[in-house]
Amino acid sequence: MSQDTLFDKVWDLHKVSSLPGGSDQIFIGLHLIHEVTSPQAFGALKDKNLKVKFPERTVATVDHIVPTDNQSRPFKDNLAEQMIETLEKNCLEHKIRFFNIGSGNQGIVHVVAPELGLTQPGMTIACGDSHTSTHGAFGSIAFGIGTSQVRDVLATQTIAMNKLKVRQIWCDNKLSKGVYAKDLVLHIINELGVKAGVGFAYEFAGPAIDDLSMEERMTICNMSIEGGARCGYINPDEKTFIYIKNKLCAPKNEHWDKALTWWKSLKSNENSIYDDVIKLDASKIEPTVTWGITPGQSISINQQIPLLDDLSPNDKLVAKEAYEYMSFKPGQLIKNTPVDVCFIGSCTNGRISDLRVAAEVLKDKKISKNVKAFVVPGSEKVATEAKQEGIDKVFKDSGFQWREPGCSMCLAMNSDKLIGNQVSASSSNRNFKGRQGSPSGRTLLMSPAMVAAAAINGKVSDVREFIN
Amino acid sequence: MKSEFTPPIGKISHLKGKCISLIGNDIDTDRIIPARFLKCVNFDSLGESVFEDDRKTLKGSHPFDLEENKNASILIVNSNFGCGSSREHAPQALMRWGIKAIVGESFADIFYSNCIAIGIPCFTLPKKSIEEIQNYCDNKFLFLEIDLKNSLAKSKDLSLNLEIKESSRKMFLSGEWDATSTLLENGNLIENKFYQLPYIKFNTHFS
Numbered sequence: 160m161s162q163d164t165l166f167d168k169v170w171d172l173h174k175v176s177s178l179p180g181g182s183d184q185i186f187i188g189l190h191l192i193h194e195v196t197s198p199q200a201f202g203a204l205k206d207k208n209l210k211v212k213f214p215e216r217t218v219a220t221v222d223h224i225v226p227t228d229n230q231s232r233p234f235k236d237n238l239a240e241q242m243i244e245t246l247e248k249n250c251l252e253h254k255i256r257f258f259n260i261g262s263g264n265q266g267i268v269h270v271v272a273p274e275l276g277l278t279q280p281g282m283t284i285a286c287g288d289s290h291t292s293t294h295g296a297f298g299s300i301a302f303g304i305g306t307s308q309v310r311d312v313l314a315t316q317t318i319a320m321n322k323l324k325v326r327q328i329w330c331d332n333k334l335s336k337g338v339y340a341k342d343l344v345l346h347i348i349n350e351l352g353v354k355a356g357v358g359f360a361y362e363f364a365g366p367a368i369d370d371l372s373m374e375e376r377m378t379i380c381n382m383s384i385e386g387g388a389r390c391g392y393i394n395p396d397e398k399t400f401i402y403i404k405n406k407l408c409a410p411k412n413e414h415w416d417k418a419l420t421w422w423k424s425l426k427s428n429e430n431s432i433y434d435d436v437i438k439l440d441a442s443k444i445e446p447t448v449t450w451g452i453t454p455g456q457s458i459s460i461n462q463q464i465p466l467l468d469d470l471s472p473n474d475k476l477v478a479k480e481a482y483e484y485m486s487f488k489p490g491q492l493i494k495n496t497p498v499d500v501c502f503i504g505s506c507t508n509g510r511i512s513d514l515r516v517a518a519e520v521l522k523d524k525k526i527s528k529n530v531k532a533f534v535v536p537g538s539e540k541v542a543t544e545a546k547q548e549g550i551d552k553v554f555k556d557s558g559f560q561w562r563e564p565g566c567s568m569c570l571a572m573n574s575d576k577l578i579g580n581q582v583s584a585s586s587s588n589r590n591f592k593g594r595q596g597s598p599s600g601r602t603l604l605m606s607p608a609m610v611a612a613a614a615i616n617g618k619v620s621d622v623r624e625f626i627n
Numbered sequence: 628m629k630s631e632f633t634p635p636i637g638k639i640s641h642l643k644g645k646c647i648s649l650i651g652n653d654i655d656t657d658r659i660i661p662a663r664f665l666k667c668v669n670f671d672s673l674g675e676s677v678f679e680d681d682r683k684t685l686k687g688s689h690p691f692d693l694e695e696n697k698n699a700s701i702l703i704v705n706s707n708f709g710c711g712s713s714r715e716h717a718p719q720a721l722m723r724w725g726i727k728a729i730v731g732e733s734f735a736d737i738f739y740s741n742c743i744a745i746g747i748p749c750f751t752l753p754k755k756s757i758e759e760i761q762n763y764c765d766n767k768f769l770f771l772e773i774d775l776k777n778s779l780a781k782s783k784d785l786s787l788n789l790e791i792k793e794s795s796r797k798m799f800l801s802g803e804w805d806a807t808s809t810l811l812e813n814g815n816l817i818e819n820k821f822y823q824l825p826y827i828k829f830n831t832h833f834s
Contacts, residue, residue: 175820176813180797184810186820196714198668207807213821224666238666245668282826289713289737305715305741307806315810317817320740321794353653354707357736387710389736414829421825453653453710473706477652570662570712591657591711598661598680 161325162432165394165425166360169300173283175317182321188282189299190217190312191268192255194224194246195572196287200309201249209314211253216316218277219250219257222267223572227535227562230260239573253313266538266564269293269506273377274540276406280395280422285312290506290588292383295392296376297399298425300360302390323360323390324434327427330367332442337623339516340375341508341586341606342447343367345457348386349447350439352474353455356388359434362427363393367441373402374512381507382588385454394426446622448493449590449604451481456590457604460621464491484592485601486580494619496603499581501532501614502595503559503607505569508586509537511544513607517586518553520611520625526558527617533560533575535567559614571596584613632674632723635746638802642728642748643772644700648764649690654704655711656738660720662712673716674723691724701771703760704731709738718742728773730780730789732757743795743804748775750789760785775799 161167175184192200197219204211211217224239234240250257258264264271269290272278280298284291287309294301308318328351334343361383368376376393383391400419403409410418445459456478458464466489470478482489503509503517514536526532534554536542542564545551551561568575569587576596577583583595583602590602603619612622664676682689690696702721708731709717718741721729729742730750742749750773752760763769763785771780773789775796780787798804810817821827 172824173820175816178794178809179801179803180794182794182798184813184816186817186824188824188826195665199670199715202669209807209811212817236666241668242666279826279830287713287715289711291713303713303737305713305718305737305744307715307741307744311744311807311810314807315814315817316821317810317813319806319810321792353710354733354735357707357733384711384737387707387735408830410826410829418826418829453655473652476705480651570657572662572665589655589657589711591655593661593680594657596663598683 161434164325164362164427164431164433165298165392166300166323166325166362168425169281169283170322178319182319184317185283185320186317187285187312188216189272189277189284191272191284191286191291192217192219192309193268193288194221194242196306197249197309198242198245199306200313203310204313211255211313213316214254217255217313218272219246219255220265220268220271221246221259223566223570225260225565226573227565227567227575230563236574263539266540267506267509267566269381270510270537270541273297274406274538276403276409279403280399281425285318289384289389290381292389292391293377293381293506295380295383295390296373297403298392298395298422300390300392303384324358325362326359326435326437327362327364327433329436329438330363330365330441331438332440333367333370334441334444337608337626338444338446339606339608340371340378342444343441344379344382345447345449345454345604346444347439348382348455349457351386351437353385353453354387356383356386359388360390360392361386361388362433363391368393369396372512373398374510377510378507382454385588395422446606446609448609448619450485450487450493451478452484452590452592453477454588454590454604456481458493460494462493464489464493466490494621496619497582498530498584498603498613498618500577500583501526501530501610502568502583502585502587503610504535504537504567505587506537506566507588508607509535509541511541513586514541514545514550517607517611518550520608520622521557521559521615522553524557524615526614529617530614532558532614533562535562536564538564568595570594584610584619586610635727639746639748639799639804640775641773642701643770644727645698646701646703646760646764646769646771647690647696647699648703648761650705650761652706653710654708656709656714656717657711659709659717660714665714665716670716670719670723673720677720677724695768698725700725700727702726702729703757703764704729705757706732706754708734710735713737715741715745718745718747722747730757743798744806746804748791748795748799750791752787752789756787
């Protein structure tokens with residue numbers, strides 16, 4: 160059993176009681192909500208005649224269903240309009256702070272909370288969204304919950320949960336040029352498998368992790384859940400503190416010094432004990448692309464799609480399904496696979512640094528005529544910053560469409576969808592069957608820089624050929 | 628799709644029903660209920676859309692469309708069932724279709740907690756046993772009687788020792804799987820914890 164890791168310290172601090180049966184009642188320091196997984200929870204509160212216990216500890220925004228082309232109200236899609244209206248009404252009624260479209264702070268919930276300084280080390284953070292693990296990049300313990308647990312957090316600010324085991328994933332050396340956080344996390348998921356993290360929190364550590372920016376660290380923690388771990392985190396350091404300082408909701412003045420002392424005391428250290436430790440060499444990782452229907456089915460850009468015989472017995476069943484669904488032949492190269500749609504955005508890779516990297520690749524170039532490409536900034540703040548830097552212009556000049564912030568084609572709850580069996584090069588997090596809105600649509604996950612390279616060539620390409 | 632739906636309530640100690648086998652590893656919640664069906668403010672009509680895209684692709688031969696599975700209520704699955712999105716809509720859709728319990732090789736974490744929170748016990752068995760049950764289901768009807776107190780499943784020909792997390796088993800037996808009231812009982816402890824947390828004092832924006 161793990162001891163003295165950041166996870167243990169934060170868990171123990173937030174433990175309210177031991178529940179009959181062996182799970183713990185855990186206090187949730189920050190609760191984030193959005194329009195998709197909260198309406199039924201508010202409905203349940205009403206049915207049970209309960210109030211929101213600490214309305215100031217819940218913050219809302221709207222992201223999943225928002226259109227990215229025309230955001231004027233009412234939305235063209237009646238169901239989407241009904242969902243945003245329900246959220247507006249619930250927030251108003253329960254006095255919950257809501258960052259609506261046009262507020263300057265709307266966006267994907269996992270992009271917005273760090274931008275506002277709401278996400279801080281040592282907190283427990285829950286949200287009705289599996290990518291809540293993103294916030295672990297700051298040394299918080301953050302995890303996705305379902306709607307019944309959203310109800311419990313609203314009503315009690317606590318949930319019932321079994322303590323997770325802790326696996327440290329130690330990443331030695333540094334990533335090479337043209338290789339990004341996305342490649343690293345896809346590599347980790349491929350190495351460990353998509354279910355290895357079940358029952359675990361992942362602690363990402365080592366020189367390669369220390370070397371990453373806060374936004375890159377968010378990409379890593381974001382995809383913990385794709386490896387089965389509902390929680391992933393990184394110990395806070397100077398980069399974390401610099402990122403948070405002066406943000407809207409960051410501790411100010413004398414509170415800042417107290418916060419800093421406390422945050423530093425939370426880190427895992429040489430006395431920490433883990434349930435498991437895995438080590439890997441980050442310098443060996445190459446640009447990585449998924450070829451299948453789970454985020455674990457990935458290969459390096461110059462590799463061939465694996466043969467059935469090369470896979471472990473447990474991976475064969477899904478591999479067979481993947482060859483058929485993706486129309487790929489075992490042994491085929493992934494490089495040069497034609498793509499129809501290129502999507503840059505999502506809570507994994509829709510931040511300003513992601514857009515900067517992609518714009519660097521696209522600068523003074525045109526995308527292929529055979530490709531529809533669009534970029535969806537992760538938040539209104541990201542969009543504003545990009546415009547100030549002229550990044551929107553670089554995208555538009557290259558042939559990309561510049562859209563309004565939201566989750567968009569990561570899960571296709573708005574009108575941004577693949578059509579038929581189109582192939583997308585996507586900076587998002589899931590390549591599940593039908594994930595991007597068409598029941599036969601095919602998704603290739605990769606870094607934003609690799610999506611930009613694919614857009615230029617109209618086919619899967621090695622971004623290292625575009626950068627010096 | 629059953630015509631009437633009544634959600635489970637209170638203690639759950641015995642379950643019995645016909646098994647429905649669904650073969651495949653890593654079946655994610657997008658497949659259980661595609662995202663377009665999440666555009667709703669209640670769960671009521673999700674049952675009919677469960678596995679919508681997979682069912683359309685298989686044109687009537689999906690297990691959830693087969694006539695012989697019509698009244699099945701115990702779902703038999705393979706490994707990492709329910710991975711991906713945290714959408715509770717997935718177990719809600721299964722429950723509204725008629726599923727009352729799931730037996731599988733393994734489950735994704737968030738899916739598992741969602742099932743517990745809405746009253747669907749999830750049990751595990753080794754890969755070999757699951758495959759045996761799935762083979763059995765291919766040829767004949769399998770009715771199982773599940774006894775949660777002893778974690779046992781029995782049929783005419785089979786007796787299986789099911790695995791379930793001890794905390795979940797106890798919650799079903801006591802009826803505390805619907806956690807809100809249990810959590811609320813500790814109102815004072817929650818208030819005390821709130822005032823103990825260091826960041827409550829220095830997060831001055833939270834007011």
